[in-house]
Amino acid sequence: MATDVKVPALGESITEGTLAQWLKKSGDTVAADEPIASLETDKVTVDVPSPIAGVLTETVAKEGDTVEVGAIIARINESGSATPAEQGADSSPTNPSGAGESPQPRGSEEAPDAEPAAPAPATAEPAEAPAPAGASADQDGITTLSPAVRRAVLEHHVDPTKIRGTGKDGRITKDDVLAAAKSKETSREAAPAPSPEPEPAQQPKAQAKAAVAGERREERVKMSRLRQTIAKRLKDAQDTAALLTTFNDVDMSAVIDARERYKDLFAKKHGIKLGFMSFFVKAVALAARDVPSVNASIEGDEIVYHDYLDVSIAVSAPKGLVVPVVRSADAMSFAEIELAIAEYGKRAKEGTLGIEDMQGGTFTISNGGVFGSLMSTPIINPPQSAVLGMHRIEDRPVAVDGQVVIRPMMYLALTYDHRLVDGREAVTFLVRIKEAIEDPTRLLIDL
Known part of the structure; x- marks a missing residue:
């Protein structure tokens, strides 16, 4: 049956x-x-x-x-x-358009940022090519991989056909990919110098170089559903909200000193590193109490105020930006925030985030500094009314008590919906965050 x-x-x-x-x-x-x-x-x-x-x-x-x-x-x-x-x-x-036509290679639509696969030789016979030991293959000769394994393959640039699977029925697991990547890196370090790939026997060396030098290639890849959704939501935000961005800078000296002083004790007690993000989440929670409109949203002709802070943390995933939500972050400890963010980051890379993990959210924090961004104007995540952009920390000369000193500074950007948040409120919100980061004691005594 x-x-x-x-x-x-x-x-x-x-x-x-x-x-x-x-x-x-x-x-x-x-x-x-x-x-x-x-x-x-x-x-x-x-x-x-x-x-x-x-x-x-x-x-x-x-x-x-x-x-x-x-x-x-x-x-x-x-x-x-x-x-x-x-x-x-x-x-x-x-295939109604022609029997025997080969299916499109896997991953061409769902991993647009992957390197294009090299076309198979015209004389190849996929049906006669045996599958590698430990891997299962389709009739078109393409190894079947789970989403998490496929992302690991793309991330570490390893050849799945050369990996022996240890999973059920010989399937390749993520651990197999990581082991192959580690072995590849070890071999690379041990080799005195990379060997040039041999030239095809039937093609003269000069002709091969000329063909590569004069080659002009184009590739069309269908946008993934996630990328289409990201594009639509960002454009809708620009078309609907009255977006405005205001900036400030913050001296990170106090936070850096606190991390350096307590990082070992924190990691030993909580099993997680003390990062910058928990300080900013707590600072946002503190500032939102003074400026509640930043943590509100517009529904029709009504303003919805939230007495809780559900922070959407922008995380880079293999297929694009995702924003899992740390719920009730205002009631969480530093360790709880760091653990939640670390877990979301891990699951985003593995592609195991659920839809429920990204629904809701009342405010967004995006950290472009991890990629080296000095300054940006982030776009809000509707129906939220504001997003805080963090950037890289760099030593800059600043005036302190009439003296020019070098301090680790970071630019902060707050993009907000001007329909709901006034300029005075936006500036006040950023100043509250600046005060809390430059004097973290405020986070403990609620000032």
């Missing part, structure tokens, strides 16, 4: 997604709750688990298709074996 595999609920207000990758092919044996496909939504990538144990007998949708919640994408035979017709069937659905 065959059981239908349907697109699961993807979260509030999300009705469809893109079938990014088949993790299993027709004829594969699957266990109950084992991921068989990867779906990309407007916010996250989620795996579709098998509802039962059995054999995947049919894939109804193909990679790149838009599928609605509740739609059937595959069927699984719980008897444990595929029918003769199904065993000989191709793993991908029939």
